[in-house]
Amino acid sequence: MLSERETSTPSGAGIERSAPGEVRVRRALLSVSEKAGIVDFARGLEELGVEIVSTGGTARELAGAGIASRDIEDFTGFPEMMDGRVKTLHSRLYAGLLAKRDNDDHLDAASQQRIEQVDLVCVNLYPFEQTVARGDADEQEIVENIDIGGPTMIRAAAKNSAFAAVVVDPSDYEGLLAELREAEGRLSLDTRTRLATKAFACTARYDAAIATWFSRRTYDGFPPTWNDAYEKVSDLRYGENPHQQAAFYARVGSPTHLLDGVRQLHGKELSFNNLLDLSSARELVEDLDGPACAIVKHNNPCGAAIAQTAQAAYERAFACDPQSAYGGVIAVNRRVDRAFAQELSKQFIEVLLAPGFEADALEVLGEKKNVRLLQLAHWPQPAHEVEAKPVIGGQLVQTRDVVGERREQMSVMTERAPSEQEWDDLLFAWKVCRHVRSNAIVIAAGGATIGIGAGQMSRVDAVRIAIEKAQAFQPQLLAGSTLASDAFFPFADGPELAIAAGVTAIVQPGGSVRDEDVVAAAQQAAIAMVATGVRHFRH
Numbered sequence: 001m002l003s004e005r006e007t008s009t010p011s012g013a014g015i016e017r018s019a020p021g022e023v024r025v026r027r028a029l030l031s032v033s034e035k036a037g038i039v040d041f042a043r044g045l046e047e048l049g050v051e052i053v054s055t056g057g058t059a060r061e062l063a064g065a066g067i068a069s070r071d072i073e074d075f076t077g078f079p080e081m082m083d084g085r086v087k088t089l090h091s092r093l094y095a096g097l098l099a100k101r102d103n104d105d106h107l108d109a110a111s112q113q114r115i116e117q118v119d120l121v122c123v124n125l126y127p128f129e130q131t132v133a134r135g136d137a138d139e140q141e142i143v144e145n146i147d148i149g150g151p152t153m154i155r156a157a158a159k160n161s162a163f164a165a166v167v168v169d170p171s172d173y174e175g176l177l178a179e180l181r182e183a184e185g186r187l188s189l190d191t192r193t194r195l196a197t198k199a200f201a202c203t204a205r206y207d208a209a210i211a212t213w214f215s216r217r218t219y220d221g222f223p224p225t226w227n228d229a230y231e232k233v234s235d236l237r238y239g240e241n242p243h244q245q246a247a248f249y250a251r252v253g254s255p256t257h258l259l260d261g262v263r264q265l266h267g268k269e270l271s272f273n274n275l276l277d278l279s280s281a282r283e284l285v286e287d288l289d290g291p292a293c294a295i296v297k298h299n300n301p302c303g304a305a306i307a308q309t310a311q312a313a314y315e316r317a318f319a320c321d322p323q324s325a326y327g328g329v330i331a332v333n334r335r336v337d338r339a340f341a342q343e344l345s346k347q348f349i350e351v352l353l354a355p356g357f358e359a360d361a362l363e364v365l366g367e368k369k370n371v372r373l374l375q376l377a378h379w380p381q382p383a384h385e386v387e388a389k390p391v392i393g394g395q396l397v398q399t400r401d402v403v404g405e406r407r408e409q410m411s412v413m414t415e416r417a418p419s420e421q422e423w424d425d426l427l428f429a430w431k432v433c434r435h436v437r438s439n440a441i442v443i444a445a446g447g448a449t450i451g452i453g454a455g456q457m458s459r460v461d462a463v464r465i466a467i468e469k470a471q472a473f474q475p476q477l478l479a480g481s482t483l484a485s486d487a488f489f490p491f492a493d494g495p496e497l498a499i500a501a502g503v504t505a506i507v508q509p510g511g512s513v514r515d516e517d518v519v520a521a522a523q524q525a526a527i528a529m530v531a532t533g534v535r536h537f538r539h
Helices: 038-047 056-064 072-076 091-098 104-112 128-134 139-144 149-159 170-182 189-218 272-286 310-320 338-344 359-365 420-433 459-473 493-501 515-525
Strands: 027-032 051-054 120-124 165-167 230-235 247-251 262-266 292-297 300-306 328-332 349-354 372-376 386-391 394-399 441-445 448-453 481-485 503-508 528-531
Touching: 027 038, 027 056, 027 072, 027 149, 038 051, 038 056, 038 120, 038 170, 051 056, 051 072, 072 091, 091 104, 091 149, 120 149, 128 139, 128 189, 149 165, 149 189, 165 170, 165 189, 170 189, 262 359, 272 292, 272 300, 272 328, 272 349, 272 372, 292 310, 300 310, 300 420, 310 328, 310 338, 310 448, 310 459, 338 359, 420 441, 420 448, 420 481, 420 503, 441 459, 448 459, 459 481, 459 493, 481 493, 493 503, 493 515, 515 528
Parallel strands: 027 051, 027 120, 120 165, 328 349, 349 372, 481 503, 503 528
Antiparallel strands: 230 247, 262 372, 292 300, 292 328, 300 448, 386 394, 441 448, 441 481
16 A cells, blocks of 8 residues: 555656655666576566666566566667667656655656656676676777766665665665565665665775776876775674774785685684784795795794695794794695694694695594684685785885795805705795794794794894794704895894804895995804895885
8 A cells, every 4th residue: 555645656747755765666777787686686576566677688688587678768768879888878867866755846847857766776787897807808898898877877876865776786686575575665764775885885896996997007106096995705703802893805806815715614713813814824835835834923924844745844834933833823735634634733723724634634623623724725826916004094005025036136245155955945034034024034944944033123133032932942953054134134243143043144135334244244154145135024
């Protein structure tokens, strides 16, 4: 039954008066690129007595399913033209969408112009992002997949959400039909607000993707404005601290993200800190060749190693700092078998990431109820995109730091060159050092870290801590070990401490005003020192 204020209005005679949220859906415009679910949605609307107006491919899809629809040309009185570029851009449509139905002036104007009301718009947009992501589309095809009418309809309906409903997500179809059936063709203000929120997020994301594509073609460096959009992947257990709420959002258009392809096989839901450490551990392992393991705690590596097997790499990484490894996040780039699982089960682990787990390994690790087991079957190629760090009222944006320096690009600063074993360890330590918070010092031996000094305001303090870690757990490996420093030594005191502890080769960027003093200390001790010419701060 219609309420007294919802007296029927003949087609073309104007718009009926209604209070916000009290509009009965009588006419819906459906125009979608993604056809999944649209037939069932249209059929549900048809069963509710809703008149359906549709465009091009949507009309054909509905006709094929036996659902009648009114063509947009009939509704606007204006033909579709210019290869479909102009079909919904018409004042008759936007007046029907934007009229305030409790405003006499709006209703009078609609009556004079015989405007027909539009109560619901269901639109999803041309597949611009998917076309770009294919990689084989030329500029003309990409440009033709920039939707104009779709975003305009979405924004109009969303702006007037008190009177016009907007649907951009097929996952909403079923719930909306249920509400319409239950409420005699009406949608609540809460539902309309939720739909409008989703609609504006949809157009913002779409415009950001288009702006980014144009910027990449126009500017070599960073564009004058930075447009980005993110989609929620999951809620998290909590933030950095238990009283903080948190969620993980993936950057729209990124070829991959932290949890892309990851399956959680066991354990509690992930937290904010889990993901921070997981990202660091995964990035480090991806930088290493062969079977490798990284153990991260509080966003710093506390051990990393390469070896003949993943288990051996883990055991050597763990030996670097077994105290700090307690409750750490571990990433390995090889499958976990039963023997490896038994070794892992001796320790408390927060998160374990691996390409796969043997069934009996899962049985062993599954006995630990709190360990989060994550499987990444196919490790994607690292995506070296720009990265951003939040600051007050803004973001700092930079290209991602990548260790690209090769041995032949480095220069030996001392008379003695590194031995082949020292070269291997120097290159390994240099890769790990990039992942340690500055000031960063990494001491390595035989393809494994034995001491790490992280996040110190003084470089000599970072050296001291790295030495103390090595002396505490593997003092026998210090003699003949190598050291990497993420930036130059401002004084000779850092290298002198390392030399006294047994380090025989050092890699550092070089470039200090006191390089001469630093190299002299190395020369006097007859150790090797190598300069990379590139620093790798991580703040």
